[in-house]
Amino acid sequence: MVTLRSQTEICLELFRISQNSLPGRVAFTNRYYGGDEPHTQRVLYVNGGVDPWKELSVGNRTDGGEEAESVFIRDSAHCADMTRGRVTDRRSLKNARQEIEKHVESWLKTAQQEKKRTE
Known part of the structure; x- marks a missing residue:
C-alpha cells in the first residue's frame, strides 16, 4: 500500500534526511518557494x-x-x-x-x- 511514510522513506535512503526532520524541511521549502501561493x-x-x-x-x-x-x-x-x-x-x-x-x-x-x- 502506498502511504506517506512509504513515499518519504526514500528521503532517508537517498539523501539521509530522517523522517523526524521532514516537517521542518518541507516547511522551509514551502516558505522559500511560496508553497500553494x-x-x-x-x-x-x-x-x-x-x-x-x-x-x-x-x-x-x-x-x-x-x-x-x-x-x-x-x-x-x-x-x-x-x-x-x-x-x-x-x-x-x-x-x-x-x-x-x-x-x-x-x-x-x-x-x-x-x-x-x-x-
Whole structure:
C-alpha cells in the first residue's frame, strides 16, 4: 500500500534526511518557494485530467505585472504536452500545445524587448 511514510522513506535512503526532520524541511521549502501561493513570473502550470498531480487553482496570479496561468488538458495525462505531437493526439492536447507555444512565444518577444531597452 502506498502511504506517506512509504513515499518519504526514500528521503532517508537517498539523501539521509530522517523522517523526524521532514516537517521542518518541507516547511522551509514551502516558505522559500511560496508553497500553494508561489510568486512567479512567466510560468505556465500545465496539468491533465486523467491523472492530475494537483487541482490547479492558480488562475491569473500576478507578481510584478506578469501573469502566472494554468492550462488544464481535460482528457490527457500530466506531462502529455511534453511529448512529440502525433496524428492520434486528442484535440484538447493539440490545443494545449498551441496555447503553450503562444505563451512562450509572447514571453520570448517580451524578453527580447526588455533586453533591447537595457542595452
